Amino acid sequence: MSTARTRAAALLATLALLTGTAACGDADDSPTLTVYAAASLQAPLDELVEDFERSHDGVEVVVSYAGSSDLVAQLGEGARADVLATADTATMDRLVAEGLAAGEPQVFATNTLSIAVPPGNPAGVTGLADLAREDLSVVVCAPQVPCGAAARRLADVAGVRLAPDSEEQSVTDVLGKVASGEADAGLVYVTDVLAAGDRVEEVAVPEAARAVNDYPVTVLADAREDALAAELVDLLLGETGQRALERAGFGPPR
Numbered sequence: 535m536s537t538a539r540t541r542a543a544a545l546l547a548t549l550a551l552l553t554g555t556a557a558c559g560d561a562d563d564s565p566t567l568t569v570y571a572a573a574s575l576q577a578p579l580d581e582l583v584e585d586f587e588r589s590h591d592g593v594e595v596v597v598s599y600a601g602s603s604d605l606v607a608q609l610g611e612g613a614r615a616d617v618l619a620t621a622d623t624a625t626m627d628r629l630v631a632e633g634l635a636a637g638e639p640q641v642f643a644t645n646t647l648s649i650a651v652p653p654g655n656p657a658g659v660t661g662l663a664d665l666a667r668e669d670l671s672v673v674v675c676a677p678q679v680p681c682g683a684a685a686r687r688l689a690d691v692a693g694v695r696l697a698p699d700s701e702e703q704s705v706t707d708v709l710g711k712v713a714s715g716e717a718d719a720g721l722v723y724v725t726d727v728l729a730a731g732d733r734v735e736e737v738a739v740p741e742a743a744r745a746v747n748d749y750p751v752t753v754l755a756d757a758r759e760d761a762l763a764a765e766l767v768d769l770l771l772g773e774t775g776q777r778a779l780e781r782a783g784f785g786p787p788r
Contacts, residue, residue, distance in 0.1 A: 567762045569597045570605040572621035573706040577729045578782040582775055586766060601704035603679045609634055616757040617766055622680035626750045636757060639750035642770040644785035646746055647684055648724045649737040650712045657718035659737050662694050665719060673711045673720040676701040680747055685721045688745040725783040
C-alpha cells in the first residue's frame with residue numbers, strides 16, 4: 535500500500551472512530567433525573583414521573599423509594615441525587631443542617647396515620663387503644679423514621695401506651711407484615727391503606743388529625759440536573775401534582 539493510501543486509510547479510520555465516539559457521547563448525554571423519595575409517595579409519584587418523562591423527550595427519571603431517614607443517611611454518606619422528598623420536616627431538617635439542600639424545602643402534601651389490619655380483621659381491632667393489648671401482634675415504624683415519630687405523637691395525644699412487637703424502618707415494611715398476616719395490626723399512613731387495596735382493611739383513627747405529617751421536597755445542592763429538578767418540584771406543587779396526591783389520599787400543604 536502506498537504512503538498516500540495508507541494516510542487516507544488512517545484518516546478514514548480516525549473519522550470513523552470520532553463519529554462513533556460522538557454518537558456514543560450523544561447517548562451518554564441523555565439527561566437522567568435522580569429522585570430520592572419517601573416510600574409512602576410511590577403511588578402518586580410513579581404516576582407523575584410517567585407524565586414528566588412523556589413531556590420531556592429523552593429524559594429518564596430514576597426514583598429510589600425508601601424510609602426518609604435511610605435516604606438522608608445515604609445522601610450524607612455521599613450518594614448523589616437531584617431531588618429529595620421526605621415524609622416529615624424533621625428528617626428534611628437534618629439534610630438542610632448538613633448543607634445538602636439547594637434552597638428552602640417546600641411542603642407539598644400532608645398525611646395522617648391509620649390502622650391496617652388483615653382482611654376480615656381476625657383480631658377484632660376497633661381502635662387505637664387496642665394496639666396496647668398484649669394478646670395482639672402489633673407493628674409500627676421505628677421512632678427515628680417519620681411514620682414512627684408520627685405514631686409516638688399520635689399515641690401521646692390519644693393517651694395510649696403502644697405495645698409493638700416489632701418496629702420497622704419504613705412504613706411499607708409495616709404494611710407488608712400486616713398484609714401477609716404476620717401481624718394483627720399496624721400503624722401506617724392512610725395513603726398506604728388506599729394503595730394496598732383489598733390486601734388490608736382499615737380501622738380509622740379519629741385522633742390522627744392531631745398528628746399530621748408535612749411532606750417537604752427540595753432540589754439537592756449537588757444536583758447535576760438542577761433545572762429539571764426544579765421542574766419536578768414545581769410539578770409536585772402545581773395543580774397536576776396536587777390532583778395526583780389527592781387521588782392517593784394525601785392532604786394539601788398546610
